[in-house]
Amino acid sequence: MTEEAILQGCLKNHAAAQKELYNRYSPKMLAVCYRFAHNREDAEDMLQEGFIKVFLQMHTFQSKGAFEGWIRRIIVHTCINHLKKNKRFNDSVDIIQASSIQVREENIPSIVQAKQIVDCIRLLPVGYRTVLNLYAIEGYAHKEIAEMLDIEESTSRSQYTRARQMLEEILIKRNLIPAAREKTDRLTAIH
Amino acid sequence: MKERNIYGDEFEEQLKEKTDQLKMYPSDKVWNEVYSSLHVRRRKFIAGMTFLIGGILILAGTQLIFPSRNTNPKTITAKINNPSKPAAAADLHNFTASGFATETRDNDGDQQNRDGGPNANVPFLHRSSISSGQKSGTDEYIESLPEKIQNNGREKTVQQASINVAVHADATLSMTGLNEEEESSEINPALNRISADLDPEKSLTQLSHIRNDRFSWEIYIAPTLNNHYLTGMNYQTAVRPIQTAPIMVVHFANVNGFVDNTQAMGYEVGGNILYRISKNISLKAGLDFSFNRYYIKAYNSNQSQASATLSSYFGYIADTLANSNSGNNLVNKNPQHYQNRYYQLSLPVGVDMKVAGNKKLQLHVGATLQPSYLLNTDAYVLSEDYSSYVKDAQAFRRWNLIGGAEVYVSYAVGKIRWEIGPQVRYQIFSTYRNSYPLQENMLNYGIRIGISKSIR
Numbered sequence: 225m226t227e228e229a230i231l232q233g234c235l236k237n238h239a240a241a242q243k244e245l246y247n248r249y250s251p252k253m254l255a256v257c258y259r260f261a262h263n264r265e266d267a268e269d270m271l272q273e274g275f276i277k278v279f280l281q282m283h284t285f286q287s288k289g290a291f292e293g294w295i296r297r298i299i300v301h302t303c304i305n306h307l308k309k310n311k312r313f314n315d316s317v318d319i320i321q322a323s324s325i326q327v328r329e330e331n332i333p334s335i336v337q338a339k340q341i342v343d344c345i346r347l348l349p350v351g352y353r354t355v356l357n358l359y360a361i362e363g364y365a366h367k368e369i370a371e372m373l374d375i376e377e378s379t380s381r382s383q384y385t386r387a388r389q390m391l392e393e394i395l396i397k398r399n400l401i402p403a404a405r406e407k408t409d410r411l412t413a414i415h
Numbered sequence: 416m417k418e419r420n421i422y423g424d425e426f427e428e429q430l431k432e433k434t435d436q437l438k439m440y441p442s443d444k445v446w447n448e449v450y451s452s453l454h455v456r457r458r459k460f461i462a463g464m465t466f467l468i469g470g471i472l473i474l475a476g477t478q479l480i481f482p483s484r485n486t487n488p489k490t491i492t493a494k495i496n497n498p499s500k501p502a503a504a505a506d507l508h509n510f511t512a513s514g515f516a517t518e519t520r521d522n523d524g525d526q527q528n529r530d531g532g533p534n535a536n537v538p539f540l541h542r543s544s545i546s547s548g549q550k551s552g553t554d555e556y557i558e559s560l561p562e563k564i565q566n567n568g569r570e571k572t573v574q575q576a577s578i579n580v581a582v583h584a585d586a587t588l589s590m591t592g593l594n595e596e597e598e599s600s601e602i603n604p605a606l607n608r609i610s611a612d613l614d615p616e617k618s619l620t621q622l623s624h625i626r627n628d629r630f631s632w633e634i635y636i637a638p639t640l641n642n643h644y645l646t647g648m649n650y651q652t653a654v655r656p657i658q659t660a661p662i663m664v665v666h667f668a669n670v671n672g673f674v675d676n677t678q679a680m681g682y683e684v685g686g687n688i689l690y691r692i693s694k695n696i697s698l699k700a701g702l703d704f705s706f707n708r709y710y711i712k713a714y715n716s717n718q719s720q721a722s723a724t725l726s727s728y729f730g731y732i733a734d735t736l737a738n739s740n741s742g743n744n745l746v747n748k749n750p751q752h753y754q755n756r757y758y759q760l761s762l763p764v765g766v767d768m769k770v771a772g773n774k775k776l777q778l779h780v781g782a783t784l785q786p787s788y789l790l791n792t793d794a795y796v797l798s799e800d801y802s803s804y805v806k807d808a809q810a811f812r813r814w815n816l817i818g819g820a821e822v823y824v825s826y827a828v829g830k831i832r833w834e835i836g837p838q839v840r841y842q843i844f845s846t847y848r849n850s851y852p853l854q855e856n857m858l859n860y861g862i863r864i865g866i867s868k869s870i871r
Contacts, residue, residue: 236792236808239450246446251438258439272445276452283809338436345434360427361434388426 227291234282242279249292250275253299255338259345259357260303274302300362304372307354344394352387359384460788464760467702471686474632474870628869631697634686635865637838641681641707642858643755643846645674645797674797675712679754682706683840683861687763688870695769703761703785705840707857711753711795713804753804755794757846757857761785761817777825779834785817789846797853810851816843821863834865 225233225244233241254271261267277298285294345353354373358364359380366384370377395401687701765783772778792808823836838861845854 237453239454242450242453243446246449250441250445252435254439254441255434255437258437259434264439267439268441268445271441272448275445275449279449279453338433341430341433342437361431363431 231282231285231287231291234279245278246275249295252292253295255342256296256299256362257303259342259361260300260307260354262350266306270303270306271299273306274299277302296362300358301372304354304358307350308373310350340398340400341395344391344398344400347394348387348390352383352390355380355383356387356391360388461790464702468686468704471632471634471688471702629691630870631689631691631867632686632870633689633699633701633834633865633867635684635834635863637683637861637863639681639683639705639707639840639859639861640678641709642678642860643676643709644856644858646854646856677710677712679708679710681708681859683859685761685763689767689867697767698765699767699781699783700762700764703763705759705761705787705859706756707759707859708754708756711755711804713751713753753795756791757794758790759787759815759817760790761787763819765819772825775827777832779823779825779836781819781821781823783819785819785840787815787817787842789813789815794846796847796851810847812844812846812848815846817841818843823863823865825867830868832867834863834867836863837861838863 225241230241230245230248234245250271253274254267257267257270257274258264261270278295281298285291345356348356355369358369358372359366364372366377366380369375369380373380375383392401683703683705685701685703687699689697689699691697763783763785765781767779767781770778770780789811792811792813793806794811795804795806796810797803798805817840819838819840821836821838823834823838825832825834827833840857840859840861842857845851845856847853847855
């Protein structure tokens with residue numbers, strides 16, 4: 225079934241077309257939800273809510289952009305709304321202020337599996353994780369993130385900086401990326 | 416959207432690349448929930464409407480099939496008490512006629528003669544102590560009783576209430592048999608009045624006044640003639656020329672000049688519950704199902720891509736529908752008649768007014784506003800260049816508002832009132848969404864045939 229046929233079927237509320245669309249995009253979208261969620265159950269709740277929105281708002285899709293991107297935006301917004309219902313999330317993005325941290329540039333070896341990276345991201349505090357997901361992976365600007373999360377733009381920037389540093393530390397601890405050069409140098413000097 | 420080249424940063428680029436590789440397969444529960452939320456809501460709506468229609472039909476059917484079920488003997492207890500001898504002069508009056516029984520009890524519940532005493536089966540006033548010689552307060556009470564009953568809006572309680580009749584007992588008449596009734600009539604005109612007031616036939620007449628119930632139901636069917644009117648300029652023509660459109664479309668864009676549609680028959684069925692708020696005015700609400708259609712004359716052509724542009728009022732393109740055209744609107748050989756069918760459920764809410772007539776024959780006018788829901792979206796819409804018809808669910812507006820008006824004559828046959836008269840319904844909003852450049856408004860004329868009955 226072509227994407228156009230799926231779209232037309234969904235517009236007519238045909239269950240077969242809806243199922244086809246769901247089968248095609250739900251694995252990727254669940255992974256997106258999983259990066260934002262506390263656990264898999266929450267991720268499935270987000271996915272469910274997101275797909276209902278996708279089907280109900282199908283008529284607003286303009287064929288100009290990529291369909292997957294459109295679905296993904298709806299899913300991400302659903303995840304954010306889901307998280308914002310949680311008071312702990314609101315506190316965590318607002319209160320935590322990152323200090324000025326020098327961010328290192330590290331490469332992620334190709335041998336590292338996607339699941340390992342995502343598991344590391346999920347170890348971050350929810351506020352950091354959300355900003356990192358939105359900025360580094362979903363490609364939103366800090367201004368947009370600030371609007372989405374109802375925080376200051378500067379908070380988004382500092383959260384991201386801190387999140388990235390923490391993620392790198394986790395990746396290093398898990399031997400998924402090599403230790404930082406400075407660190408290595410320092411260790412060498414001590415010895 | 417982006418304030419930077421987000422993937423210019425190698426780390427972020429790699430992070431995105433890696434995370435996008437992850438795929439996770441949701442449990443079946445997720446799809447089941449999505450499916451049920453998309454389809455069960457609609458099913459619930461249809462089930463609810465069916466339940467409502469079913470309820471009205473069952474109620475109507477019950478009233479039609481078993482109209483006399485409620486005509487069991489009614490009991491009115493009339494007490495005739497002598498104020499000076501409230502307990503001792505207690506008498507029992509028991510009569511039965513035409514399925515109607517009136518029973519008079521004394522205060523201490525003496526019913527010794529009811530089932531077989533010496534004066535049993537005496538139709539009226541078989542043992543009574545009635546005063547004569549003066550016009551008592553009792554007389555006034557009795558005389559005014561029917562009025563009081565009629566003026567009482569709570570008739571149902573009156574039907575079952577005890578009617579206390581106080582009679583002065585300056586003189587006592589002892590009536591021990593049927594023949595004595597005549598004697599009593601001669602002796603005391605007041606007694607005649609009492610007898611008349613307690614006479615079963617008269618009582619029934621009075622009760623028919625009493626049972627001016629406020630609620631009634633009606634069901635109806637109406638064969639209708641369906642017209643539709645297309646209006647609105649094609650905004651797209653003002654923005655850019657349509658390559659495939661005839662030159663007239665580009666310059667004049669008068670859609671009615673480019674379609675060949677003819678009216679067709681449809682029908683409408685429904686039911687209402689009416690609540691009388693005054694002598695002549697009732698409020699009504701109910702459920703209505705209508706099937707409307709009209710014919711489209713079109714010409715077969717090779718399948719091609721036709722589009723119906725959904726434009727905003729400001730001219731920019733909001734969305735475009737693209738579909739295979741089913742019929743070509745331009746003149747060609749082999750004309751075909753397609754049908755546009757609309758199935759709608761409506762909830763009429765309005766007013767019904769009796770403008771003239773008597774109990775038997777009445778003239779009514781009514782008006783309703785009807786929120787309606789379009790059940791199907793598989794009708795044809797005209798493409799943006801008026802050259803083709805396409806089927807696109809996206810163009811249709813599900814919820815609409817219909818205005819209805821009717822004039823009818825109602826004629827009472829027994830407890831049922833038959834109704835017949837013309838009606839008109841106009842769909843206030845366009846069949847299509849606002850973003851579609853054309854507006855289609857349906858206008859249906861019909862003859863409404865129905866029955867109505869008071870709810871007891």
